[in-house]
Amino acid sequence: MKLKEALKNTLSSNELDMLIRGYDIVGDMAITIIPPELEQHESLIGEAILSINKHVRVVAKRDGNYSGQYRIIHLKIIAGENRKETIHQEFGVKLHLNPETVYFSVRSGNERKRIAGLIQANETILVMFSGAGPYPLLIARYNKSCTIIGVELNKDAHAFALRNLKVNKAEKQVKFLHGDVREIVPHLGLLFDRIIMPLPKTAHDFLPLAMQNLRRDGWLHFYDFQSADSFAASLEKVNRCCPSLQRQVVESEIVICGHSGPDTYRICVDARIG
Ligand SMILES: C[S@@+](CC[C@H](N)C(=O)[O-])C[C@H]1O[C@@H](n2cnc3c(N)ncnc32)[C@H](O)[C@@H]1O
Known part of the structure; x- marks a missing residue:
């Protein structure tokens, strides 16, 4: 049953029009947005979400916006069990x-799977901004000959990544490091075959660092937020970093992998850098 249908005898038709029908399901948690006009009914809305999703045990609402260096958001429980930790399954990976x-977005699952599908045998891969580990662990699951390093600043995220590493038995392929990529990556002394940069708001600040640690003809996956008529500007950000490092983009593609507001897309620039 749909949420609107479940609430048709509880909310007025005006209120039903204001209801945001979609919600994300992360493990056994549903995460929704409650417009301010409906706050007085938030527990009823939460109960309705519980009643139509038998495997959901916790309903939380977004209480603010994604912010800060860690890109996290405050959540308020509106129904169900009083906890915020969960286990999410993504293409066979337990998180x-x-x-x-x-930070974790279920909506990026297909994009992570796309990247995992691009990996060639024996690659050495860097995931800057690795969070709780979804990119490295998904890549490892589907590419047994590659090795991956993930670097994450948020110590809670890093702690979950270490736990997820064990749970998914990926210790032989994946290493998670805690800290700022600007401090950690230059000391690794490695040239990677592929570098993934899933921090759309500010990843451009890290492009020179990524290029310095990417082997010639290696692949860069640079995420950016961009309006529909300006996708080329994101490729231009990559191009602009090249001359001073004596590099060049030899092949590229722009992939739409989500939305961030009505006119803003989350895109990935896949670029082979010579
Ligand atoms: C958009 S999240 C992506 C997390 C994860 N890759 C995912 O897909 O769920 C970006 C992550 O970058 C981390 N971060 C931000 N600045 C960083 C830095 N300078 N060095 C390492 N990690 C950083 C944040 O803490 C956050 O977890």
Whole structure:
């Protein structure tokens, strides 16, 4: 049953029009948005979400916006059990996480699977901004000959990543490091075959660092937020970093992988850098 249908005898037709019908399901948690006009009914809305999703045990509402260096958001429980930790399954990978202390978007699951599908045999891969570990663990699951390093600043996210590493038995392929990529990556002394940069708001600040640690003809996956008529500007950000490092984009593609507001897309620039 749909949420609107479940609430048709509880909310007025005006209120039903204001209801945001979609919600994300992370493990056994549903995460929804309650417009201010409906706040007085938030527990009823939460109960309705519980009643139509038998495997959901916790309903939380977004209480603010994604913010700060860790890109996290405050959540308020509106129905169900009083906890914020859950276990999410993504294409066979188990992810323990708390969506309030760690950035995680279920909506990026297909994009992570797309990247995992691009990996060639024996690659050495860097995931900057690895969070609770979804990219490295998904890549490892589907590419047994590659090795991956993930670097994450948020210590809660890193702690979940270490737990997820064990749970998914990926210790031989994946290493998670805690800290700022600007401090950690230059000391690794490695040139990677592929570098993934899933921090759309500010990843451009890290492009020179990524290029310095990417082997010639290696692949860069640079995420950015961009309006529909300006996708080329994101590729231009990559191009602009090249001359001073004596590099060049030899092949590229732009992939739409989500939305961030009505006119803004989350895109990935896949670029082979010579
Ligand atoms: C948009 S989240 C992506 C997390 C994860 N890759 C995922 O897909 O769920 C970006 C992550 O980058 C981390 N971060 C931000 N600045 C960083 C830095 N300078 N060094 C390492 N990690 C950083 C944040 O804490 C956050 O977990």
